[in-house]
Amino acid sequence: MTAAWHVLGAGSLGGLWATRLFRAGVPLHLVLRNPQRLAEYRGAGGLTLIENGASRLYPIPAELPEAKAPIERLLVACKAYDAQAAVAEVAPRLAKDSEILLLQNGLGSQQAIVARWPDSRCIFISSTEGAYRQADFRIVHAGRGQNWLGDPLKRQAPPWLADLDMADIPYSWADDIMDKLWRKLAINCAINPLSVLNDCRNGELLNHPEPLRRLCCELSEVLRACDQPGAADGLEAEVLRIIEATAQNYSSMHQDVQSGRRTEVGFLLGQACRAARQHGLATPELDELLDRLQTLLRRHGLPAD
Numbered sequence: 001m002t003a004a005w006h007v008l009g010a011g012s013l014g015g016l017w018a019t020r021l022f023r024a025g026v027p028l029h030l031v032l033r034n035p036q037r038l039a040e041y042r043g044a045g046g047l048t049l050i051e052n053g054a055s056r057l058y059p060i061p062a063e064l065p066e067a068k069a070p071i072e073r074l075l076v077a078c079k080a081y082d083a084q085a086a087v088a089e090v091a092p093r094l095a096k097d098s099e100i101l102l103l104q105n106g107l108g109s110q111q112a113i114v115a116r117w118p119d120s121r122c123i124f125i126s127s128t129e130g131a132y133r134q135a136d137f138r139i140v141h142a143g144r145g146q147n148w149l150g151d152p153l154k155r156q157a158p159p160w161l162a163d164l165d166m167a168d169i170p171y172s173w174a175d176d177i178m179d180k181l182w183r184k185l186a187i188n189c190a191i192n193p194l195s196v197l198n199d200c201r202n203g204e205l206l207n208h209p210e211p212l213r214r215l216c217c218e219l220s221e222v223l224r225a226c227d228q229p230g231a232a233d234g235l236e237a238e239v240l241r242i243i244e245a246t247a248q249n250y251s252s253m254h255q256d257v258q259s260g261r262r263t264e265v266g267f268l269l270g271q272a273c274r275a276a277r278q279h280g281l282a283t284p285e286l287d288e289l290l291d292r293l294q295t296l297l298r299r300h301g302l303p304a305d
């Protein structure tokens with residue numbers, strides 16, 4: 001029998017994973033942040049997943065971080081800026097040889113967790129699935145996509161990937177997970193800040209090809225300096241392809257700013273600029289973009305990191 005999963009963060013992506021694992025019969029517990037949230041969850045009767053317009057309630061067992069049972073497999077489904085603090089709350093329960101699965105977008109939060117809990121195996125996940133919260137504990141599965149899972153320190157795939165097969169969660173085991181995460185980070189850096197600063201849908205960015213070209217050029221240099229040449233190859237062409245494919249959409253960062261939610265800028269553009277500095281690389285376009293974005297975020301009363 002597979003070890004139980006603990007899902008930390010019952011938001012959009014955590015809810016999407018938890019409901020699919022639960023209905024496949026995989027043993028699972030949600031970890032909610034405090035007694036009030038646990039009471040609200042119990043009042044809701046569970047997590048509701050809405051797929052293709054049909055909604056279904058899943059009464060997944062839930063507990064607080066300080067519950068007693070050891071945690072063998074922890075899926076961290078918080079935002080990047082909350083991930084380390086959230087793991088710290090359950091860290092005393094981590095079993096020897098536990099695994100921590102990290103769903104965060106961008107980079108930086110994963111490395112902090114690897115460094116702080118070296119006895120756990122950390123699996124990094126890059127997801128292109130789409131989900132959002134219609135209301136508390138009501139999750140809409142909004143877009144099909146893929147999940148790449150990988151461990152930069154150890155190539156061997158874990159046996160519990162069979163749980164994902166049972167749950168019909170799309171995935172691939174990636175030997176080059178850092179390549180996947182850096183590539184997605186670079187794409188997000190090229191598109192999302194410009195969409196916020198121009199207050200526009202992705203497609204309108206095609207009206208300003210020159211800034212996009214210069215950003216992709218600097219991002220490719222950063223990727224190569226970080227020893228990710230595969231993530232750099234053909235970056236501009238892919239950015240343009242994604243802009244065309246998502247022309248009618250507002251980027252996730254644009255949606256966050258419009259809704260007054262904190263962005264993950266510190267783990268996206270902030271991370272690219274930090275990596276450039278660490279490698280002694282001059283990136284004036286990226287630095288100026290970060291500066292303008294941070295000014296706008298502060299004007300909206302949002303954290304700039």
Ligand code: NAD
Pocket residue numbers: 008009010011012013014031032033077078079080082085086087089103104105127128129130131132133264
């Ligand atoms: P979300 O805000 O919907 O959910 C995060 C949840 O974590 C919230 O319910 C929050 O209350 C909870 N949380 C925060 N701190 C906690 C703590 N200490 N203990 C317990 N719970 C805690 O976020 P999301 O959209 O699911 O995003 C999660 C990550 O996945 C992000 O890095 C995001 O970029 C990435 N991602 C999301 C999507 C998507 O479609 N939503 C797609 C790809 C990647």
Ligand code: KPL
Pocket residue numbers: 187188189191192242246249250251252253
């Ligand atoms: O991932 C995205 C986002 O909005 O966060 C896309 C659509 C690819 C734009 O960067």
